[in-house]
Amino acid sequence: MSAARAWxxxxxxxxxxxxxxxxxxxxxxxxxxxxxxxxxxLSFFTILTNTLVMLASLGAAFGxxxxxxxxxxxxxxxAISVHITVVAVIFQLLLASLxxxxxxxxxxxxxxxxxxxxxxxxxxxAFAPHGxxxxxxxxxxLIYPLVYTVWVLIHGAVTGWYPYPFMDVxxxxxxxxxxxMAVIALFFAGLGYAYRWIDGRLAIxxxxxx
Numbered sequence: 001m002s003a004a005r006a007w008x009x010x011x012x013x014x015x016x017x018x019x020x021x022x023x024x025x026x027x028x029x030x031x032x033x034x035x036x037x038x039x040x041x042l043s044f045f046t047i048l049t050n051t052l053v054m055l056a057s058l059g060a061a062f063g064x065x066x067x068x069x070x071x072x073x074x075x076x077x078x079a080i081s082v083h084i085t086v087v088a089v090i091f092q093l094l095l096a097s098l099x100x101x102x103x104x105x106x107x108x109x110x111x112x113x114x115x116x117x118x119x120x121x122x123x124x125x126a127f128a129p130h131g132x133x134x135x136x137x138x139x140x141x142l143i144y145p146l147v148y149t150v151w152v153l154i155h156g157a158v159t160g161w162y163p164y165p166f167m168d169v170x171x172x173x174x175x176x177x178x179x180x181m182a183v184i185a186l187f188f189a190g191l192g193y194a195y196r197w198i199d200g201r202l203a204i205x206x207x208x209x210x
Contacts, residue, residue, distance in 0.1 A: 131203025138192025
């Protein structure tokens with residue numbers, strides 16, 4: 001197995017372990033609420049994006065097949081890099097100080113918010129294909145967080161529960177919440193264009209003669 005495939009296999013495994021721990025923490029202590037707690041689990045951007053990392057890493061580790069073809073696109077791997085970076089940054093800036101974790105929860109949190117994002121980004125720089133990302137791609141990458149935001153706001157309006165404090169319309173009101181989401185969207189877009197630029201530089205660097 002090549003170094004790239006071994007790296008991605010390791011990232012996929014660590015992402016799976018982190019997701020499994022987070023699921024266990026989410027459903028434990030809530031007997032008879034498995035469906036509801038599963039919905040809660042899947043309502044976190046962190047969980048969904050770590051799942052994308054796991055699937056993309058599996059595709060890269062397989063080295064063939066439909067999943068591999070999907071993840072071997074420079075646009076896909078760079079988009080996932082943007083999204084998982086946002087997961088790590090938002091957690092560190094806005095959420096880390098709010099958590100009170102069990103020992104098991106600490107390990108899950110460390111994996112999905114720190115280790116897996118860092119290892120994915122290293123793998124993206126070192127092993128992912130680079131180049132050919134069009135100028136509009138970073139804007140298309142906003143579709144995923146936008147759809148997620150719409151789901152959270154609809155689900156929150158129905159249940160009164162929001163996965164992240166800064167998205168709590170009931171607590172902060174519609175205007176301030178929308179303003180926060182707009183700032184985060186600008187961060188997504190800015191990071192997307194920054195990563196597109198980095199991707200282009202990496203492509204040039206790889207093509208340069210040794």
